[in-house]
Amino acid sequence: MQTWADRLPDLYAPGHWGWGELDVQFTTEQPADELISNAHVVGRTEGGIVVCANDLGWRFLPGGTREPDETIDTLVERELLEEAGARLTGPLIWLGGHRADHRRPAPYRPHLPHPVSYWANYVVDVVVDGLPTNPEDGEQVTEVLVLPPDEAIAYLDAMDDNHGVMGNLVRLAQAMELI
DSSP: OOOHHHHOHHHHSOEEEGGGTEEEEEESSOOOGGGEEEEEEEEEETTEEEEEEETTSOEEOSEEEOOTTOOHHHHHHHHHHHHHSEEEOSOOEEEEEEEEEEOSSSOSSTTSOOSEEEEEEEEEEEEEOSOOOOOTTSOOEEEEEEEOHHHHHHHHHHTOTTTTHHHHHHHHHHHTTOO
């Protein structure tokens, strides 16, 4: 029987995210909550999966960086509102995450785990019923779409600066029959 790593070798391949000086490795093992620094979601809604684009031309699944003393649920709720104008309507379902080994001597923000953190990914049910709030200190989302899974994958793969990660997360959710 094939493993998830056999089915999605690009997702599971060790990598380096130069923009953050991070060496990364994907896993479906869930880390301790205090090690999660970031979260992204495969947002299920009527008509498909929520995907976003920003003013820099990046395409991505909603998500972002954890704030001080923020729970994972609150992080996901905040990022959905900020980036997609969406509300969480169900529980978070663990999908997997990237273990990030930091090359920088200090964390990106003082409250974040270091020198190891995790970029967590969840499948969640959402309703898109507003516009992104686009906080001044965050990226400026210019497009929010709901696409069938295969179209969401193609959309994300077309402009993914994270080495195909976002499209592959949707592929994994499909393979696990979560979408």
